[in-house]
Amino acid sequence: MVTLKQLAKELNVSISTVSKALNNSEEIGEETVRRVKELAELYNYTPNKVALSLKQNRTKTIGVIIPDILNHFLAKVLFGIEREATQRGYNIMTCISNESLEKEKKALEVLANGSVDGFILCVAEETQIKNEVNHFKKTMSQGLPIVMFDRVAHDVFCDKVIVDDFDATYSATKRLLSENRKKIAFFSSIDDLSVGKLREHGYKKAILEDANQDILLLKVKKEDDYQEKIEAFFKANKNIDGVLAADSASGIIAVNTALHLGLRVPEDISVIGFASQSVSQHSIPKLTTIRQHAKQIGASAADLLIKRLEKRHDEELEFKTTIVKTSLVNNQSTLNKII
Amino acid sequence: MVTLKQLAKELNVSISTVSKALNNSEEIGEETVRRVKELAELYNYTPNKVALSLKQNRTKTIGVIIPDILNHFLAKVLFGIEREATQRGYNIMTCISNESLEKEKKALEVLANGSVDGFILCVAEETQIKNEVNHFKKTMSQGLPIVMFDRVAHDVFCDKVIVDDFDATYSATKRLLSENRKKIAFFSSIDDLSVGKLREHGYKKAILEDANQDILLLKVKKEDDYQEKIEAFFKANKNIDGVLAADSASGIIAVNTALHLGLRVPEDISVIGFASQSVSQHSIPKLTTIRQHAKQIGASAADLLIKRLEKRHDEELEFKTTIVKTSLVNNQSTLNKII
DNA sequence: GTGAAAGCGCTAACAA
DNA sequence: TTGTTAGCGCTTTCAC
Numbered sequence: 001m002v003t004l005k006q007l008a009k010e011l012n013v014s015i016s017t018v019s020k021a022l023n024n025s026e027e028i029g030e031e032t033v034r035r036v037k038e039l040a041e042l043y044n045y046t047p048n049k050v051a052l053s054l055k056q057n058r059t060k061t062i063g064v065i066i067p068d069i070l071n072h073f074l075a076k077v078l079f080g081i082e083r084e085a086t087q088r089g090y091n092i093m094t095c096i097s098n099e100s101l102e103k104e105k106k107a108l109e110v111l112a113n114g115s116v117d118g119f120i121l122c123v124a125e126e127t128q129i130k131n132e133v134n135h136f137k138k139t140m141s142q143g144l145p146i147v148m149f150d151r152v153a154h155d156v157f158c159d160k161v162i163v164d165d166f167d168a169t170y171s172a173t174k175r176l177l178s179e180n181r182k183k184i185a186f187f188s189s190i191d192d193l194s195v196g197k198l199r200e201h202g203y204k205k206a207i208l209e210d211a212n213q214d215i216l217l218l219k220v221k222k223e224d225d226y227q228e229k230i231e232a233f234f235k236a237n238k239n240i241d242g243v244l245a246a247d248s249a250s251g252i253i254a255v256n257t258a259l260h261l262g263l264r265v266p267e268d269i270s271v272i273g274f275a276s277q278s279v280s281q282h283s284i285p286k287l288t289t290i291r292q293h294a295k296q297i298g299a300s301a302a303d304l305l306i307k308r309l310e311k312r313h314d315e316e317l318e319f320k321t322t323i324v325k326t327s328l329v330n331n332q333s334t335l336n337k338i339i
Numbered sequence: 340m341v342t343l344k345q346l347a348k349e350l351n352v353s354i355s356t357v358s359k360a361l362n363n364s365e366e367i368g369e370e371t372v373r374r375v376k377e378l379a380e381l382y383n384y385t386p387n388k389v390a391l392s393l394k395q396n397r398t399k400t401i402g403v404i405i406p407d408i409l410n411h412f413l414a415k416v417l418f419g420i421e422r423e424a425t426q427r428g429y430n431i432m433t434c435i436s437n438e439s440l441e442k443e444k445k446a447l448e449v450l451a452n453g454s455v456d457g458f459i460l461c462v463a464e465e466t467q468i469k470n471e472v473n474h475f476k477k478t479m480s481q482g483l484p485i486v487m488f489d490r491v492a493h494d495v496f497c498d499k500v501i502v503d504d505f506d507a508t509y510s511a512t513k514r515l516l517s518e519n520r521k522k523i524a525f526f527s528s529i530d531d532l533s534v535g536k537l538r539e540h541g542y543k544k545a546i547l548e549d550a551n552q553d554i555l556l557l558k559v560k561k562e563d564d565y566q567e568k569i570e571a572f573f574k575a576n577k578n579i580d581g582v583l584a585a586d587s588a589s590g591i592i593a594v595n596t597a598l599h600l601g602l603r604v605p606e607d608i609s610v611i612g613f614a615s616q617s618v619s620q621h622s623i624p625k626l627t628t629i630r631q632h633a634k635q636i637g638a639s640a641a642d643l644l645i646k647r648l649e650k651r652h653d654e655e656l657e658f659k660t661t662i663v664k665t666s667l668v669n670n671q672s673t674l675n676k677i678i
Numbered sequence: 679g680t681g682a683a684a685g686c687g688c689t690a691a692c693a694a
Numbered sequence: 695t696t697g698t699t700a701g702c703g704c705t706t707t708c709a710c
Contacts, residue, residue, distance in 0.1 A: 001452070001453060001481065001687095003686095003687060003688090004687065004688070005687075005688095013696075013697085014696070014697045014698075015687090015688085015689095015697090016688095016689075016690080016696080016697065016698080016699090017695090017696055017697070019687095019688070019689060019690090020689090020690090020696090023689085027695065027696080028695070028696075029695055029696085032695080032696085046448075046451075046452040047452065047687080047688070048393075048452060048453040048686090048687050048688070049452045049453045049454045050389055050392045050393045050398065050453045050454070050686090050687080050688095051393055051453070051686075051687035051688045051689095051702090052687080052688065052689085053389045053702095054387075054389045054390055054393050054686090054687080054688080054702050054703070054704095055687080055688050055689055055690095055701085055702055056688090056689085056702085057702070059389065061432070069408075069414050069415075069417055069418050069421070070411065070414055070415060070418060070615075070617075072409065072411075075408050075409055075414050076408075076409060078408055078433075079408050079409060079435060082408070082433065082434070082435050083435070086434070091432050091434075091449070091450070091454065092432065092433055093400070093430050093431065093432055093433075094417075094421065094431055094432075094433045095421070095425070095430075096418060096421050096422070109385075110430070111430070112385075113340070113385040113386065113387060113388045114340060114387040114388045114389045114390070114703090115388045115389070115430065142340065225620075226620060227620060227623060227625070249617060249620070249621075252621050253620060253621065256595070256621065256622060256623050257623065259598070259623075260623045276409075278409075278588060279621070281564075281565060281566060281588070281592060282588075282591050282592065282595065282618070282621040282622070283595060283621070284566060284595050284596065284598075284599045286566070340703095342702095342703060342704090343703065343704070344703075352680075352681085353680065353681045353682075354681085354682095354703090354704085355680080355681060355682075355683090355704095355705080355706080356679085356680055356681070358703095358704070358705060358706085359680090359705090359706090362705085366679060366680075367679065367680075368679055368680085371679080371680085386703080386704070387702090387703050387704070389702090389703080389704095390686090390702075390703035390704045390705095391703080391704065391705085392686095393686050393687070393688095393702090393703080393704080394685085394686055394703080394704050394705055394706095395686085395704090395705085396686070453687090
């Protein structure tokens with residue numbers, strides 16, 4: 001990499017003259033500016049990012065901590081973050097916590113040494129289970145803002161971007177009820193997560209308060225064979241005519257299992273799941289899905305953080321919680337709406 | 340962040356003493372070392388990463404350029420890269436090229452200003468179509484090593500990690516032939532990619548040279564409705580009894596479509612696809628899949644790059660191409676092997 | 679055993 | 695209009 005020093009030497013001017021010329025300072029003569037810019041162009045000069053960061057005490061880099069990059073929703077949020085950040089001149093450093101509290105702490109520490117200006121993160125499962133928040137507070141007290149998305153720690157005051165999980169499953173369940181379904185089950189492999197709990201509550205509210213039916217839960221563990229579990233559940237609970245699936249896999253597998261058992265979808269049984277567009281094609285009929293608008297969640301999170309990073313120092317900025325509404329994409333695993 | 344300066348002031352010693360004490364230099368007295376370390380501990384001192392980078396002229400950061408983070412295979416490679424890098428004390432800056440040559444160039448430029456010590460990347464689709472390689476060469480000539488994985492540019496001399504795509508589809512096709520299949524089709528939505536071409540060649544070789552059957556290709560575009568296309572293809576080409584799917588979606592959809600059309604899988608038709616473990620569960624029977632060991636690909640790529648970054652300056656290191664062998668996971672969408 | 683000083687590449691206040 | 699200087703935080707050589 002060519003430096004200001006080298007340009008200065010070659011042009012027989014001082015370093016600061018070169019610097020000012022390149023930054024279009026009014027101070028420098030037209031002719032000099034021209035000469036400097038020409039040589040800079042020729043040598044493909046770009047300011048050294050590290051030196052700039054040191055000088056300006058900010059890196060224009062955002063630390064992103066994701067629990068699981070293989071989760072399609074989280075990957076999509078990352079995509080949204082990256083796009084928004086890039087557009088606004090920020091880079092992202094990505095760490096994967098693997099749902100582990102220890103790794104999450106480590107990632108915060110490693111990046112809080114001047115590498116990044118702030119964090120966007122989704123709280124790890126273990127962290128949520130243990131309800132640990134000190135590492136977040138500590139990081140923020142060091143002057144590094146945090147934006148949490150999807151799974152958030154309620155006891156931490158920071159910007160947040162969340163999904164209306166409760167409303168989403170509440171309305172989806174009502175949707176199944178409007179098809180006159182009498183025995184609606186709820187499948188989940190994420191009942192340890194804050195969002196998993198919210199989704200379950202939405203279902204329960206609709207079932208108990210609006211329909212006076214019984215709750216019917218299937219909780220699957222990540223290491224289970226979903227197909228086996230779901231098939232066994234269908235066999236143990238006859239006449240299930242509706243399924244609401246809280247995670248991305250069990251909706252598709254529910255449809256395929258129902259078909260496998262000779263049921264007609266959606267005539268005999270109606271299924272709604274949380275899934276991406278691509279995964280919703282993995283069943284015939286295609287799965288009716290709750291879309292979370294992951295990209296927009298990512299973009300909003302990046303926007304909130306960058307706004308905070310770029311506010312004037314004297315300016316106060318209240319912590320904000322943005323709710324990104326889900327939408328229901330009607331495919332063929334449900335009937336046309338009746339009510 | 341507390342700095343050496345502040346510690347020095349508080350301890351009434353010089354900055355260099357503090358620095359040396361913290362770095363366990365022999366020069367400094369035992370007692371001083373103790374005092375310094377105590378205060379550093381108390382204030383939670385960590386060296387400023389940016390200052391270190393500037394001083395040492397290396398960032399311990401790897402730039403990763405991924406064409407599509409929503410592609411499960413690529414996300415998994417990223418996972419492997421991140422893990423290996425973290426273990427070895429490196430951070431990663433992630434950019435997404437979105438399969439665009441322009442963005443790929445931009446990402447290289449943006450990060451080649453001192454932000455990273457080297458790159459790991461998978462060539463964008465547009466770049467492969469236009470066969471453009473100058474931006475890679477330019478980056479390398481600036482002293483930034485590149486490691487390419489999966490889709491590589493053959494005209495660029497650098498470290499590479501690739502999959503044995505040709506062998507994988509060749510053997511998979513032979514596997515179908517060994518089940519005595521007489522009409523084997525090849526589904527692909529990635530025939531623009533280097534790996535897509537290799538996979539097609541592997542299939543063709545087995546069909547033409549080993550079986551003397553006819554080639555039967557279905558090429559799907561990303562924006563197509565896969566279900567429609569595949570169903571139409573099955574209807575237009577009766578008696579297909581084997582499918583080899585080159586991308587991650589069409590295998591699953593092939594199984595589900597076959598079932599939907601009343602065929603028995605694997606009795607009437609046998610299907611093999613490229614897919615992850617989780618996606619292979621999206622059909623009943625589960626899809627027999629070619630596993631690419633994405634995590635290991637990522638880990639190998641990171642290893643190659645870090646080795647190069649950490650070699651002594653006088654040391655020569657030849658460019659290396661690592662081939663990560665695929666393996667076939669036998670699920671129930673194929674018969675038990677006959678031959 | 680400890681400290682002063684230089685320097686990594688850059689910007690900006692101040693001097694000329 | 696241009697140059698000198700200080701300083702961001704750190705390591706390291708060289709004096710003391």
